[in-house]
Amino acid sequence: MLSYILRRFLLAIVTVWAITVLAFVIIQLPPGDFVTIYINALQSSGSPISYGQAEAMRAQYGLDQPMYIQYLKWMGMMLQGDFGMALAWNKPVKEIIGDRLTLTMVVSIAAILLTWTVALPIGIYSAVRQYSLGDYVFTFIGFIGIAVPNFMLALILMYVGYKYFNMSIGGLFSPQYAEAPWSLAKVLDLLQHLILPALILGLAGTAQLIRIMRANLLDELRKPYVVTARAKGLSETRVILKYPVRAALNPFASTIGYYFPYVVSGSIVVSLVLSLPTVGPLLLTALVAQDMFLAGTIVLMLGVMTVIGTFVSDLILMWIDPRIRMEG
Amino acid sequence: MEHGPEPILSVRNLKTYFFQDEGIVHAVDGATFDLYRGQTLGIVGESGCGKSVTARSVLRIVERPGRIVEGEIILRREQPNGQTDEIDLTKLNPDGALMRAIRGKDIGLIFQEPMTSFSAHYTIGNQITEAIRLHLKLSKAEARARAIEMLRLVGIPKPERRVDEYSFQLSGGLRQRAMIAMALACDPGILIADEPTTALDVTTQAQILALLERLQRERGMAIMLITHNLGVVAEMCDAVVVMYLGRVVEKGPVRQIFHNARHPYTQALLRSIPSIEAAPRVKLPTITGSIPHPYKRPKGCPFHPRCAHVMPGLCDVQTPALQPVAEHQEASCFLYHPSQ
Structure with missing residues (x-):
């Protein structure tokens, strides 16, 4: 059992390392670099800078060095907890990402919790009462949930909210709390604003999980035990609850890991539409501007979280399935 | 046949049908038999003849779209005051309190798949004590002690250790023993054993059968042994019910069935057993044809398309009823109908 955990842990570390390399390569892939984009932007606004200035900027950011040196430098900074400067903002990456990362976690976890609390009971119901009216209704809603793009749902809900309830849906805070320091009132305000984004982001996942749970449970229900x-x-x-449902939960536990980045990357457009202060839109702008430190940090963070999530789901699997515990 | 005057279980004209989109499957179509205290009753027949559905009907765990449409299943329970009460199980709500109290307490079930009949997510002990605590209202510690006692009774070595193990850590034979321990944990008067040895190797089969025989002697329970293995029947049973396509075609004491079978189907079944005394290099006789498709049930006697003694104009038109053919022996065949 210990060896199982240890093996998983070592694998996780190797995976994280591989992710850093990948993140770096992906960010370097497009032609040009941040300075090129920056110069273009200046040129199109009518104030070009000289070749010398550009070279000085490249040297300042270390962009004139070979790629592996850049990678090693970046890794060195990372290990010391320095994520570099967000070039377009001229602020440390840490400062820009900090709050957004927390809020991203909050939104994603809310979406996942909502997904589970809705999907599990419905999935169980659909399997136990297979081909009943309720099963068909949930199946219908489920397929619509999978088919409707979530940004569209966000737009519709915003429109309905604005037109009929005269409230603006969007953001995670009311204006008076947006810049305020954390307080109980701000947390309550956040919770109120959280419901809709969590619902929108969780809908497709909920629909999928209902189908998965239904299929798993149908398999288990036919077993002799x-x-x-x-x-x-x-x-x-x-x-039903003690035996087949327990067995049908295995695949759920093993998907915890990849579900988190799925929610984050799937949320970029929704976050833009709903103007949520999460890392999704930030990643988009950073990639467009080839802001390597910012984009690199975000991609890396997502990767590391996936790995941590997978590790956690391995532990959970071990906890719920004695076969893995005994034989792993 | 030493048994009490009244059967502990009487099945009368039981009909269990499966209502599927393609048609209705008559899985059990008018089965009638009795099970007495301390008796081992063999229910034999080919695959798909309704043996297992009969067992599940008795426990009321037939799964949808299956349903008991007709008949009675009378259970006679001995009360603590020495009187017996009669309950018609077909009248009970399958998920109701009384039926659940009977399941596991008065009727135990073991079946074919020792591999998958325990859940892999809980220890053997957890699954055995669950039944004990449910029916006997014992404390956790008492139930555990009883579970260990049961495991010892069925011959599992080091039961105090095995009780905390999982089914996948046991061999097939031990698993089937644990299954028997679980089925007998609440001391049921009836044990339904649905192909209990089919998935085991021959040596283990013999051990499990010997175990069942010993437990029956010690506890005086009635066993309903469902099998397609006539060797097992000859070894274990006092009486036999032969089923074909959901109907009882012949029943009687085991000796008479083996030595003086009357129904052509039973005779054909017995001929198809390989024998040590048979001439070598001779093809084993088989029953011609195969079991009809469940949706294309023959009219009249269900066996007539495969029967050597078929009487055209009679067997393919009318359905025979069970007729006494000897002492305690009945067969449903027009050869023995008094009017013919």
Whole structure:
């Protein structure tokens, strides 16, 4: 059991390292660099800078050095907790990302929790009452949930909210709290604003999880141990919740890891539409501006979180499935 | 046949149908038999003849779209005051309190798949004590002690350790023993064993059968042994019910069935057993044809398309009923109808 954890942990570290290389390469892939984009921007606004100035800027950011040196420098900074400067903002990356990363986590976790609390019971219902009216209704809603792009749903909800309820949906805070320091009132305000984004971001996932849970549980319900449990005289609810549902949860636990980046990357457009202060839109602008430190940090963060998530889901799997615990 | 005057379980004209989009499958179509205290009743037949559905009907765990449409299943329970009460199980709500109290307490079930009939997510002990605590209202510690006792009774070595293990850590034979321990944990009067040895190797089969025989002697329970293995029937059973396409075609004491079978189907089944005394290099006789498709049930006697003694104009038109053919022995065949 310990060796299983240790093995997973070492694998996680190797994976993180691979992600840093990948993140770096991906960011360097487009032709040109931040300075090129910067010069173009200045030129189009009518105030070109000289070749010397550009070279000085390149030297300042270390952009004139070979790629592997840039990578090593970047890694060195990272290990010391210095994420570099966000070039377009001229501020440390840490400062720009900090709050946004926390809020991203909050929004994503809210979306995931909502997804689970809605999807699990509905999935169980749909499987136990397969081909019932309720099953068909949920299946219908589920497929619509998968098919409708979430930014569209966001737009519709905003429109409906504005037109009929005269409220503006968007952002995570009311104007008076946006810049205020953290307080209980601000947290409550956040919770109020959280519901809609979580709903919108969670909808597609909910629909998918309902289908997955239904399929898993249908498989499990036909297994002999369910008959055994029934033959013992347990009530049907107890039989289903204790045995097949427990077995059907395995795939859920193993998807925790990738679900988080899925929500974050899937949320870019929604975040733009709803003007949520999360890292999604930030990543987009950083990529467009080839802001390597900022984009690199975000991609890396997402990667590391995926790895941590996967590690956690391995631990959870081990906890819920004795076969893995005993044989791993 | 030493048994009490009244059967502990009487199945009368039981019909369990499966209502599917393609049509209605008559899985059990008018089965009638009795099970007495301390008796081992063998229910034999080919795959798909309704043996398992009969067992599940008795426990009321037939899964949708299956449903009992007709018939009675009378359970006679001994009360603490020495009286017996009669309950018609077909009248009960399958998920109701009374039916659940009967399941596991009065009727235990073991079946074919020792690999998957335990959940891999809980220890053996957890799954056995669950039944004990449910029916016998014991404390956790008492239930655990009883579970260990049961595991010892069925011959599992080091039961105090095994109780905390998972089913995938046990061998097939041990798993089936644990399954028996679970089925018998609440001391049921009836044990339904649905192909209990089919998935085991021959040596283990013999051990499990010997175990069942010993437990029956010690506890005096009735066993309903469902099998397609006539060797097992000859070894274990006092009486036999032969089923074909959901109907009882012949029933009687095991000796008479083996030595003086009357129904052509039973005779054909017995001929198809390989024998040590048979001439070598001779093809084993088989029953001609195969079991009809569930949706294309033959009219009249269900066996008539494969029967060597078929009487055209009669067997393919009318359905025979069970007729006494000898002492305690009945067969449903027009060869023995009094009017013919």
